[in-house]
Amino acid sequence: MPVWLIVSSHGWRLLKEELGILNVEQLRDSTGGDWSTTTLFEDGDRGAKPASGSQRTRGMVICPCSMGTVAAIAHGTSRSLVERAADVTLKERRRLIVVPRETPLSVIHLRNLTILAEAGVVVVPAAPGFYHRPTRIEELIDFVVQRLIDQLDLPIDIAQRWQG
Numbered sequence: 001m002p003v004w005l006i007v008s009s010h011g012w013r014l015l016k017e018e019l020g021i022l023n024v025e026q027l028r029d030s031t032g033g034d035w036s037t038t039t040l041f042e043d044g045d046r047g048a049k050p051a052s053g054s055q056r057t058r059g060m061v062i063c064p065c066s067m068g069t070v071a072a073i074a075h076g077t078s079r080s081l082v083e084r085a086a087d088v089t090l091k092e093r094r095r096l097i098v099v100p101r102e103t104p105l106s107v108i109h110l111r112n113l114t115i116l117a118e119a120g121v122v123v124v125p126a127a128p129g130f131y132h133r134p135t136r137i138e139e140l141i142d143f144v145v146q147r148l149i150d151q152l153d154l155p156i157d158i159a160q161r162w163q164g
C-alpha cells in the first residue's frame, strides 16, 4: 500500500533530539529499510501531491500533532504541506486522525481540539493501555499505532487486543 510521508521541520528536530535520527537514510533504516511504497514530501512544498483533493487517499494521520498544527487545522490557516493536506482531507470528507502531543492542555488547546472533533477529526491521544502488562517501550508504541491502524480500517494486527 502506498504511503505518503511528510515530516515537518520541527518533526526533524524531534527525530534528532528524541531518537538521534539525523537524516532520511537514518529514518529509513530505523523503520525497517524498505521504503519501496513510501514517498517522502517536503513540508514546505505546498504544491506537492498531498496538497490536492484530486489525489485520492484513504485518509491522513498526523502523529505526533503539535498544538500549533492543531490550531492551524482548526482555523483553516494552512501554511505547510502537513496543514494543507489536513485541510484537503477534511474538505474531501476523508478520515483525518490526529495524535495530539501536549500536557497539560490549555483551554485554547481544548477548544481547538473540540473544533477538530466537531469537524469529524478523530482525536487519538498517545495514551496506551497497560492491561497487556507491557515491559518494553515498543509495546506501548504498538498499542497506540494499532489504534491508528484500526481507525484507517487496515487489516493489520501488531498489538494484543483485550480478550475480556
Ligand SMILES: Cc1cc2nc3c(=O)[nH]c(=O)nc-3n(C[C@H](O)[C@H](O)[C@H](O)COP(=O)(O)O)c2cc1C
Residues within 6 Å of the ligand: 008, 009, 010, 011, 013, 014, 017, 065, 066, 067, 068, 069, 080, 101, 102
Ligand atoms: C524537543 C522538543 C519537543 C517538543 N514537544 C512538543 C510537543 O510535545 N507538543 C507541541 O505542541 N510542541 C512541542 N514542541 C514545540 C514544537 O517544536 C512547536 O510546537 C512547533 O511549532 C511544531 O511544529 P509542527 O507542528 O510544524 O511540527 C517541542 C519542541 C522541541 C524542540
